[in-house]
Amino acid sequence: MGFKVAEIQPTPNPNALKFVLNCTISDQPTSFLDPAAAEDHPLASRLFAIGGVASLLFLGDFVTVNKTPESDWAVIKRSVRKALAED
16 A cells, blocks of 8 residues: 655755655654664665665654765656555
């Protein structure tokens, strides 16, 4: 069934966006600081497969995605929406 992105919110960090979802993704803060930390988590692994994704935070009804400074948000946003919908 997956998750639907209800809204994308900016953060104080220009390299981070908050993807607000239609339902809870995690009751506890769950951080993935690199792809190795996500190897046992299929959704986080799928998000790290997106070029430019540097780290992730799952909490409540949102996912915060941090990107590398040179990466393009337009490409990442489309890919994150698709990856979340596939879950």
